[in-house]
Amino acid sequence: MPTYATSVQHENQILMGSAKVEASVNGGGAWVDIGLAKGVYMNEQIVFSKVQADNAPACKRRVSSHTVDVGFTLIELHLDTIDKLRGAELDTVTAVAAAEVLDAVQVVSSGNWLYNNFIEFTYQMGDGTCPSIDSVTGGTDNALTVVTDYDTVKNGAGKWGIIVKDSTAVTTETQTLTIQTDYTPAASNTFSTGGLTQIEDIDLKLTNTEYISTVEKTKYLWIYKAYLNSGLEMAFKSSVDEDQAMEVPFKFEGELDTGRTAGDQLFIYSDNAATT
Numbered sequence: 001m002p003t004y005a006t007s008v009q010h011e012n013q014i015l016m017g018s019a020k021v022e023a024s025v026n027g028g029g030a031w032v033d034i035g036l037a038k039g040v041y042m043n044e045q046i047v048f049s050k051v052q053a054d055n056a057p058a059c060k061r062r063v064s065s066h067t068v069d070v071g072f073t074l075i076e077l078h079l080d081t082i083d084k085l086r087g088a089e090l091d092t093v094t095a096v097a098a099a100e101v102l103d104a105v106q107v108v109s110s111g112n113w114l115y116n117n118f119i120e121f122t123y124q125m126g127d128g129t130c131p132s133i134d135s136v137t138g139g140t141d142n143a144l145t146v147v148t149d150y151d152t153v154k155n156g157a158g159k160w161g162i163i164v165k166d167s168t169a170v171t172t173e174t175q176t177l178t179i180q181t182d183y184t185p186a187a188s189n190t191f192s193t194g195g196l197t198q199i200e201d202i203d204l205k206l207t208n209t210e211y212i213s214t215v216e217k218t219k220y221l222w223i224y225k226a227y228l229n230s231g232l233e234m235a236f237k238s239s240v241d242e243d244q245a246m247e248v249p250f251k252f253e254g255e256l257d258t259g260r261t262a263g264d265q266l267f268i269y270s271d272n273a274a275t276t
Contacts, residue, residue: 019206019221021072023081024156025088031156031205032084035076038247040206042221042267043069066266068254070204070223073247079191080128080158085250086228087200091193095126098187103134108177110139113164115173118153120161126186130160139176141169193232201225204252219271225257 019040022031047065074082083093106122113119125131130152136144144150149169150162162179164170207220230251237244256265 019208022156022205022207023084024203024205025084025200030158031203032081033157034072034074034081034085035078037072037074037076039249040072041070042206042223044266045069066256068223068226068267069229069251070206070226070254071249071251073249075245075247077246077248079189082191082232082248085202086232087198087202089198089200090196090228091191092196094190094192095128095186096188096190097126098185100182100184102182104131104181104183106179106181108179110174110176113173113177115166115170116163118155118161118163119177119179120155120159121179121181121183123181123183123185124159125183126189127184128158130154131181131183133162134180134182135178136162136164137178137180138170139178141171141175144170199228201227202252204254217272219269221267221269223252223254223267224260224265226252226254229253 018038021034021037021040023034024031045065045067046063048061049064050061051059053059074085079093083091101123104123108119121131123131133146133152136146136150138144144164146152148165149167150164152160153163154160164177204223204226205220207218209216209218228250230249233249234246237246254266258265
């Protein structure tokens with residue numbers, strides 16, 4: 001048998017798989033999952049300097065520049081997502097409304113919802129506003145009342161839905177929910193750019209999740225202040241490559257967020273995995 005110099009010291013710290021990428025244009029408030037991507041990476045960049053005197057040893061080295069490069073290749077070409085990644089100030093995204101759809105029915109089966117958990121509407125408004133809710137009905141408890149039995153909310157991805165409460169009227173989670181709404185979908189979306197010069201910073205979060213002995217372990221890297229560092233690149237694929245989708249690369253530069261405490265201004269890496 002071969003002789004090894006060491007053994008595994010921290011098995012849970014072996015990171016496997018890629019990362020979910022989320023972006024926020026509100027200082028980490030509302031995170032948007034950008035969807036399918038590949039080639040996710042982060043490179044820290046540190047430039048050191050030192051003062052050299054003629055008659056004494058060199059002073060201690062100092063950090064003169066501390067930044068981070070972040071990038072990935074986007075596969076889902078959702079225009080609102082692309083707009084947010086570019087800072088939500090550089091481009092104009094416009095939805096052209098289609099005809100209103102009345103009495104759209106969404107059925108959420110028993111076992112697919114829980115108290116205090118977000119239930120996304122299947123049918124969303126094309127302009128991003130909340131659909132008109134006609135009724136929410138439980139298979140056991142019948143009509144539910146807004147505010148008392150459920151709240152209408154918008155999640156971090158900009159999608160609308162409801163959160164059902166464990167109220168007096170909602171007696172069990174073991175029942176079907178029927179949601180009826182009126183909504184106006186978008187007939188088309190347009191993305192235009194050129195002439196705007198303001199580029200806003202965004203937060204970026206890269207989250208890796210894996211299961212170790214059925215226990216979920218997550219590690220995330222949160223870059224506090226990142227700016228777009230590349231233009232839009234759209235390379236169309238040959239019709240011969242039937243299994244290949246268009247890929248749109250994005251590059252960002254993260255810089256110090258001087259509004260934060262020194263020592264915590266560029267990024268944070270955190271994990272809930274065991275330390276051994």
